Ligand SMILES: NC(=O)c1ccc[n+]([C@@H]2O[C@H](COP(=O)([O-])OP(=O)(O)OC[C@H]3O[C@@H](n4cnc5c(N)ncnc54)[C@H](O)[C@@H]3O)[C@@H](O)[C@H]2O)c1
């Protein structure tokens with residue numbers, strides 16, 4: 717068993733079960749994966765101290781919970797800002813999954829990185845590829861608008877069993893890429909993923925918590941850590957919404973909410989109110 721294996725007790729798994737994708741692989745909609753939005757936030761809605769800074773918010777118990785969630789999803793999705801800032805492994809380190817005492821890569825999710833302009837300068841030394849070499853994780857799928865990826869990156873990703881997925885991603889008037897999340901999730905489903913957890917960062921989450929896309933989120937599972945990161949952090953705060961009279965209204969709200977303490981953190985499970 718790897719020394720860094722994490723343990724997540726059965727007693728805590730029971731609380732999460734109603735919020736997880738079904739184990740028989742069925743999905744609420746046949747052409748879409750079960751989609752979970754999950755991240756750790758501070759009391760002032762920050763994901764990290766600043767863009768580019770990896771910031772540990774989850775305590776040991778809620779960190780183990782996040783890794784358990786990874787074992788229960790086929791895919792784990794992040795934006796390129798997170799890939800560059802964190803050099804993440806995006807694997808599951810729960811004892812008993814593949815690479816941590818289990819067979820092959822059983823329980824290891826497929827990492828998906830949204831990188832419209834191919835800004836992530838990964839190499840064989842990136843943690844994700846180290847995990848692949850050690851049999852502890854899967855190679856990434858990188859979603860981009862670039863039709864021909866640099867040959868050496870293409871060769872590297874293919875050698876490890878990953879791929880570039882080229883898509884047209886619409887842009888706003890100011891040139892910011894605005895993913896059609898429904899289209900992307902359909903593509904992931906067609907590629908065999910029955911469940912996807914979306915971890916962040918803030919730009920990805922703020923985009924998904926907008927009216928056209930929030931219906932795609934089946935569950936939200938948040939870790940709230942008892943800390944204020946302060947101003948200048950990377951903040952989850954979706955675009956302002958106005959009601960029919962032009963008055964501000966809340967951007968998004970959860971229903972069927974359950975709260976569960978994990979160590980000093982609290983974990984919130986809910987569904988987006990449509
Ligand atoms: N606490 C947590 O749970 C958690 C989780 C993930 C990331 N983080 C932190 O968040 C920070 C990164 O967040 P961020 O907001 O700067 O970056 P991000 O990870 O959201 O990536 C931003 C990039 O992703 C692409 N992107 C994002 N939304 C898109 C959309 N709708 N359409 C097309 N492309 C899109 C764009 O290229 C954009 O520049 C890092 O510091 C990281 O450590 C924390």
Ligand SMILES: Nc1nc(=O)c(N)c(NC[C@H](O)[C@H](O)[C@H](O)COP(=O)(O)O)[nH]1
Nearest residue numbers: 756771772773774782802804805806915
């Ligand atoms: N649940 C959670 N708590 C945190 O305190 C934190 N910083 C993240 N961040 C999520 C983000 O997607 C990171 O990139 C990965 O957590 C990197 O970590 P790994 O190398 O994959 O373990 N997530």
